[in-house]
Amino acid sequence: MRPVVSLLLFPSLFGVAAADPAVIASEFIYESGPYPQIHATTIEETAEGLVAAWFGGTKERHPDVGIWVSRQVNGKWTPSVEVANGIQYTLPDGKAVRHPTWNPVLFQPREGPLMLFYKAGPTPQTWWGMLTTSVDHGKTWSTPRRLPEGILGPVKNRPLQLTDGTILCPTSEETPEKPSKWTVHFERTRDHGITWQRTPALHDGLAIQAIQPSLLTRKDGTLLAIGRTRQDRIFTISSADQGVTWSSVRLGNLPNNNSGTDATTLRDGTHLIVYNHVGGLPGKWGGIRTPLNVSVSQDGETWKAALVLEKDLGEYSYPSVIQSKDGLVHITYTWKRQRVKHVVIDPAKLQPKEMMEDGRWPE
Template structure:
């Protein structure tokens, strides 16, 4: 194949306009025709290409030999005669929806354009491209300079044919962007205006920066490319990343069951799971999910475990609009009181320094919920881990920072207890509470920027607390949880990883289980996860039947559930 450099790009097309307006498909329009290069100039390209109003088919595939191509010296295809979508309406109304699709076989993984139509210099327009990590991304840039993106969570298969299509719908506000790579769907939310036409040429396999300027060349073959205003269903769940369908019956000592709460993610990301025992073998799990942590589309999702199976997740708390403002939602926390009342606490607001607490209550195990309660007064409630119930029924919440919070009357009134941090340990947050009996409470704390976890103790049922001090367990600046067991021991689920010097946090793998007879000396019991990735923010309870249930974030795309037998854990 000859590499055509500088001012010469590969000129495509003998295409006739087919009017498909009656079918609702926007047209590619061409004013004239151009001859293709001779067949020996581009390996694999036939003497003619065929096209219709929305698709260009390159029989046998066009081979782009760009492995060593430098900027301004590579091969790509250019639609020479200013194609446009009639749906653009010359910028009067704009194209409200858009679909791009490419079938391709990459030989080299590199940042490269698959299909692009943008203005040179401003990048206004749209493009589907391959990232340097081997993922596929859709990018749209409005005339006001704002850019929205969605990137596939899975990667292409080098040396094999891949199919990617991307959809954008400006008429929607939530999950209005979607990329589907080899059947795996990734969705996101982003604000963009209807697309008016661009002055740039449509290019396949590379971009144009101006006369004689080009780059981001694709290395491999492209068999077809399509642009239309007929979008795929954005609500269609599609396939998901490959994952073990059934992990029951693992041979690790102490583990009775491992499973995902769901196989098909209802949102692009999920995090901060919590679990409560409802009795009679039933559990309820909750987590937050949306485009990503901190996004305004994040909601609180729940699923019920009954009869050995998890129900389909439902969005129990949708994004919060209050007093004319949308708020982010964070860190749900489930807690069942001895009275039978179930609480679903959650946070709303900007990042944690400005969180406020809200909660729902249920008298039927979470099948129906009350209206949201907003205690006010800058209460955090339980910041990540479950409260404990004191002997008199008081709900005592591990708020973190420099305080605890409690309610003696099931949420009607609240009180705050503060404590000292004389050593000024950094980022002491998200405590886990352990009851030792006789009014003795222990709190273990996540730390930010420190090498170890922290703790303090109360000997009067939480009315006062000792000063904070460090313990021997490492801190990676991530959430953990702990529970007291019916046999008198204590169990901790955490990442046994330190925070490197100068870093905000450490790796969120491995995920470990440790046990202790006194809450002071901890012995390793199990490693739940030790592969690359993120396995974090566990929640742990012991159910009425004595089984231990652990639930945690699995790579931010699923929630995982593990059942442990405490009798099999080393004493």
């Protein structure tokens, strides 16, 4: 393990991001781990510092894939620990019946324990929601419990806690039929995951196949959700009543390669999204997962190019982004399915540029 690395000391290690004054630090959370592949990172801040998680194992969908957690202590990341797996029961001969786990999401409510949502099950079409909690900032975890039938919890990106304490979870479903219906819905809990309410699917899942929303808060108090589609662009949907009802789903302006995105609203009201600024093939399985980019917006509709995190060949995907109490932005993401990358940004030093007229990233 190693502490956050200054880009001024090692500018050649981190590619194009190293030349940008907004990037304070960049590091791998671990050099090697007990898993050939990782994916789907998540990061959160607690009263004792940063906590990150991901799923790791032989490969995605393999039954040995578990949820792994690391904490940043005195500037260094602790060795990762498996805190959850997909074991359902053990047979009399001692052989475990086990499913893969998926998409951990860390969330620290204003009050109460640190929450870790994740999925378990053979596939995204058949998985179910799980929840474990930590009262000591990620050091130890409760016995995971299954969420109620029909409740998945946040499917990839972190929830939003409303002013009344309600935790609003952005989520989605994929059906097994062909073509698969990819639909967005939202779930809410007022008692930290004991009881739940949910919206129905908010669209037919075919005209726009959309999943994995992130929640943004506009300056007028309305909510905006944006995320991944199979239609070559991110989707957008809005709510004027704190997530009880929602507008129609529509396609936004940014490209999407059928890969996960994440976004957050900074304390000054600026919206920030981390995503691959590259399109895919509409209706087909995605495209390349490079470059990995950061864009910013004042209204959640019109975006400006702010930063390129990765530009070389390889998979750089499934980001997670938060703003910490000191105002800095922390981003984690899958680095070639081999490691977890952590980048720290000073948003005040971003220098946004207008996109090209055809939507291409500016030179």
